[in-house]
Amino acid sequence: MAQPFHPTEWPVGFDPDDPNIIMQAARVDRFGELSRPPKLHSHCTGQLVVSVLGVVGLASEHWRIALPPASAIWTPPGLAHEGFIGPNSKSLYLHISPEWSAELPNEPFRIMLTPMMLAMVRHFTQIRNPFSAQSHTGRLARVLLEEIELAPQLPLNFAPLPSNPQLFHVAEKIVEHSALGWTVAQWANSIEMSERNFSRLVVRETGMSFGQWRLRLLMLTATRRLLEGDTTETVAQALGYETPSAFIAAFKRVFGMTPGRYRTEAFVTDTYPFD
Known part of the structure; x- marks a missing residue:
């Protein structure tokens, strides 16, 4: 049986570090070989890691945490981390530009997602090109950012690894x-x-x-x-x-x-x- 904890791999063509796109997302269900300790990296963008199904989580220099489905971890820009996922698991990664990320806390936190928030994150998996804050997509991005800001914060360590x-x-x-x-x-x-x-x-x-x-x-x-x-x-x-x-x-x-x-x-x- 395959081991349940492996680092995630980006889908082809997805650039999580494009600072010109206010908000974009990727579906992630592929994984590579596990490294111990984790091979940490960081982004200039902020990242919301959403657990959809199975074993999904995030590791930093100080912790490695698995998430239950319907919850997410906020990773501010510059935080060294590594995402991980298990076989037959599904996740979403929402990336937010450095400018808009500044409106969220500079420390990681965990939240539960409502069905509306999940649907909006899924919508941004279709975005790969820059858009203005005044556009229809920009207004949707603003609503999703506010939903993340207003969501009750939960203890980070649901299932520490x-x-x-x-x-x-x-x-x-x-x-x-x-x-x-x-x-x-x-x-x-x-x-x-x-x-x-x-x-x-x-x-x-x-x-x-x-x-x-x-x-x-x-x-x-x-x-x-x-x-x-x-x-x-x-x-x-x-x-x-x-x-x-x-x-x-x-x-x-x-x-x-x-x-x-x-x-x-x-x-x-x-x-x-x-x-």
Whole structure:
């Protein structure tokens, strides 16, 4: 099975660093070989990384974070980073000119996207030439920028991915084998570490307990399967929960809503044309 974390690759012909285009976007579902540590780069433009389906995220010098679908990370101009994506995953990258990016915070932040915001980002995947701020496209760009500004900001670290190679391998295995209900001791043993040292390492690398961190990683699989049309019962079984109600309770702890409501309020992926 292919590993779930790989750096993204731009579609042919897309220039994310064109400062003359106020706003443009790209659909990204291609990936290259993973490098550890990440091969960081930066842009003169600002970048909004939108998770549409599967494992999508962003790495910087200090963190590597996976995003649940329907959310996005803002990357200000000049911030060294590397985007990553998993097999069968989909993402959107919205690039905003340096001048307009100055209206957004100079620090990364995470937001949830409304269906209207997603539709507008998708619209800008068709833009490859400069346009004026006074044009129809320019006015649409202004509305989208204001929507990003006004969206409630969420904690950045939804699902932190560790820099420690052994723990990073654990994260990959959790995502790949979501129903694997190992104890903390078993996970520690899998990388030849004591349970105590393993638990300390998880807290140091992620800022969470192992249980909290594993739950966030499992939710990446849960949201993907829900948006692909799986029932709550099917997803609960796939993730190793004994009952659907136990899965629903865990889901609500993370997202503040039931899986059914999440599926209704998040954007629908079968209306998202990648082909």
